[in-house]
Amino acid sequence: MKLLQALADGSVVAKRNLIKIKRVPDLLVFSTAAPIMFVLLFAYVFGGSIEIPGMDYREFLMAGIFAQTVLFGATITGSGLAEDMTKGIIDRFRSLPMARSAVLVGRTTSDLVNNALVVVIMMITGLIVGWRIHSSPLEALAGVAILLLFAYAFSWAMAWIGLLVRSPEVFNNASFIFIFPITYIANTFVQSEKLPSVLRHIAEWNPVSAVTLAARELFGNTSPLQAPPDAWPLQHPVLASLGWVVIFLLVFVPLANYQYKRAVAR
Amino acid sequence: MTDAIVAEGLVKRYGSVVALNGLNLKVPEGTITGLLGPNGAGKTTAVRVFTTLLDADEGAARVAGLDVRKQAGELRKSIGLSGQYAAVDDNLTGFENLDMVGRLYHLGRARSRERARELLARFDLEDAADRPVKGYSGGMRRRLDLAGALVAKPSVLFLDEPTTGLDPRSRLGMWDVIEELVKGGTTVLLTTQYLEEADRLADQIAVIDRGKVIAEGTSDQLKEQVGGERLELSVATNAELGISRTALADLAVGAMESDERQHHLTVPVAGGSSVLMEAIRRLDAESVKVLDVGLRRPTLDDVFLTLTGHHAEDEDEK
Numbered sequence: 001m002k003l004l005q006a007l008a009d010g011s012v013v014a015k016r017n018l019i020k021i022k023r024v025p026d027l028l029v030f031s032t033a034a035p036i037m038f039v040l041l042f043a044y045v046f047g048g049s050i051e052i053p054g055m056d057y058r059e060f061l062m063a064g065i066f067a068q069t070v071l072f073g074a075t076i077t078g079s080g081l082a083e084d085m086t087k088g089i090i091d092r093f094r095s096l097p098m099a100r101s102a103v104l105v106g107r108t109t110s111d112l113v114n115n116a117l118v119v120v121i122m123m124i125t126g127l128i129v130g131w132r133i134h135s136s137p138l139e140a141l142a143g144v145a146i147l148l149l150f151a152y153a154f155s156w157a158m159a160w161i162g163l164l165v166r167s168p169e170v171f172n173n174a175s176f177i178f179i180f181p182i183t184y185i186a187n188t189f190v191q192s193e194k195l196p197s198v199l200r201h202i203a204e205w206n207p208v209s210a211v212t213l214a215a216r217e218l219f220g221n222t223s224p225l226q227a228p229p230d231a232w233p234l235q236h237p238v239l240a241s242l243g244w245v246v247i248f249l250l251v252f253v254p255l256a257n258y259q260y261k262r263a264v265a266r
Numbered sequence: 267m268t269d270a271i272v273a274e275g276l277v278k279r280y281g282s283v284v285a286l287n288g289l290n291l292k293v294p295e296g297t298i299t300g301l302l303g304p305n306g307a308g309k310t311t312a313v314r315v316f317t318t319l320l321d322a323d324e325g326a327a328r329v330a331g332l333d334v335r336k337q338a339g340e341l342r343k344s345i346g347l348s349g350q351y352a353a354v355d356d357n358l359t360g361f362e363n364l365d366m367v368g369r370l371y372h373l374g375r376a377r378s379r380e381r382a383r384e385l386l387a388r389f390d391l392e393d394a395a396d397r398p399v400k401g402y403s404g405g406m407r408r409r410l411d412l413a414g415a416l417v418a419k420p421s422v423l424f425l426d427e428p429t430t431g432l433d434p435r436s437r438l439g440m441w442d443v444i445e446e447l448v449k450g451g452t453t454v455l456l457t458t459q460y461l462e463e464a465d466r467l468a469d470q471i472a473v474i475d476r477g478k479v480i481a482e483g484t485s486d487q488l489k490e491q492v493g494g495e496r497l498e499l500s501v502a503t504n505a506e507l508g509i510s511r512t513a514l515a516d517l518a519v520g521a522m523e524s525d526e527r528q529h530h531l532t533v534p535v536a537g538g539s540s541v542l543m544e545a546i547r548r549l550d551a552e553s554v555k556v557l558d559v560g561l562r563r564p565t566l567d568d569v570f571l572t573l574t575g576h577h578a579e580d581e582d583e584k
Contacts, residue, residue: 005372012369020357023398088353092414095317097342098370 006099013106017080021114028114031076032121035069039122042189043129050190054223062126063216064188067208069122070151071183073115075175077107077155078162082171085163090263104256108155115151119144134220143218146241150211153248160252163259188212192234193227204231210240270295270422270453271316275325278311285311286322287477298454300468302461302566308477309457310350313426316455317347330422343371346415346423350430352407353414356400360391360410363399364417371418385413389443405436412443423447425456429463441466461566471566475574485566492564492572494519494536497545500558501529513548517541520572
């Protein structure tokens with residue numbers, strides 16, 4: 001009964017956030033504009049100089065673009081919460097007899113829906129520039145699921161940071177410091193084997209690399225001509241991705257909840 | 267009569283800043299109490315403790331008979347909070363905002379909608395009900411925020427500076443709404459830095475300064491504490507201000523206050539119009555050109571000045 005009530009409260013909050021996507025469509029336009037420009041930049045400008053054995057660079061690129069896009073999409077969780085905090089909306093929620101988890105559950109859920117929408121738009125973009133799925137529909141679906149699961153878990157980390165810094169402007173700068181290396185010191189745009197040694201180790205153990213490779217494999221965007229990776233997470237990318245999802249949730253769900261209970265607008 | 271709000275020795279520190287410094291307060295059921303103090307006096311912190319948003323470091327508080335710490339979950343069902351910033355969602359319509367709050371109070375789908383429409387009508391927001399709040403005026407937002415606090419018909423209502431930042435007309439409108447509300451028997455704790463507001467709305471006033479209640483009573487009782495009337499005098503030059511000060515010194519029953527920028531002198535006096543006559547005679551004898559002179563009853567600002575040694579609205583005082 002209590003759980004049902006909590007879920008109902010969470011869905012009320014999620015609905016509120018989703019109305020924003022509908023009323024402010026620019027948000028969706030601009031959150032997809034940057035990744036679309038990345039696709040064009042890498043497909044037509046840098047792509048010609050990046051050699052991927054056994055396949056066209058665009059096929060290699062798209063999984064990295066998806067991972068990058070959902071990571072940036074997950075930051076909305078943090079900036080949204082920080083904004084609600086400065087506007088006093090969190091204060092109001094906290095004075096209501098609603099489930100304590102509802103604001104965070106609702107927020108992360110609506111951001112997941114937003115991310116799913118963005119992934120669809122990016123997949124269409126990919127198809128237009130020549131990316132193809134070479135696996136079964138079920139595997140492709142699993143690839144999308146892993147991307148979204150990871151984004152969901154990542155949302156909780158962003159929620160924690162957003163509640164911690166309490167201001168949307170500070171959050172945008174703070175999250176960038178975190179997002180930038182995790183997105184680019186990885187196999188998202190280049191093969192991690194080509195990186196210099198220290199960066200290469202970081203890239204191989206970077207959660208984003210596991211997720212990108214998992215998506216790449218599940219979409220069938222790999223080639224037998226590529227050297228087999230020698231790091232464990234890249235040998236078992238699906239398992240490693242799921243492991244990271246569990247770790248992120250175990251760490252950041254309690255941290256975000258703890259921070260929410262103490263959150264007070266300033 | 268029982269007390270709807272009881273606070274005993276509340277202390278809240280932020281590092282070396284003491285926001286609440288042993289706050290004691292009693293608010294009788296069905297009354298409207300004004301918590302009056304300057305910025306940074308601890309008003310908002312006190313409201314946050316009462317509304318379960320913040321834990322006090324020391325002391326205890328009960329609201330509607332429930333302990334704010336131990337029975338927080340239960341308490342949230344019977345309180346309403348309207349904060350300093352109108353906590354409404356810009357992207358939702360007025361109706362959607364209230365409907366959401368109703369759902370989160372667990373009124374159920376049908377009842378939430380009905381209540382939202384009811385409140386929109388009552389707060390004169392019917393025409394704007396289905397427009398996003400983004401296009402509302404400041405006064406409309408505040409009314410909507412207040413409506414949000416009333417969704418569940420709370421027995422205790424907290425209004426944290428409900429009119430700060432509103433233009434005079436919207437402020438009068440808010441006052442009417444709040445007065446209307448208390449007729450229904452709701453207990454209200456209202457924080458304000460406007461003396462006029464506390465004077466007009468509150469049955470009793472608690473003056474708060476540096477995290478402590480320093481005086482309590484009705485507006486009249488507080489004014490009595492300061493005693494007598496004030497003689498107000500305006501002259502043309504500072505030289506004349508000095509002469510007036512000396513001439514009127516022995517008529518004063520308390521500390522005189524002179525404002526050299528406005529060439530203005532305030533003298534606490536006792537004895538009514540005969541004192542005024544005497545003052546004018548003396549000023550005339552000294553050939554002081556009087557621009558304006560008169561007697562007035564003490565305001566809450568005088569109360570504040572007498573109690574704390576500084577004006578209520580001096581923000582740079584600290």
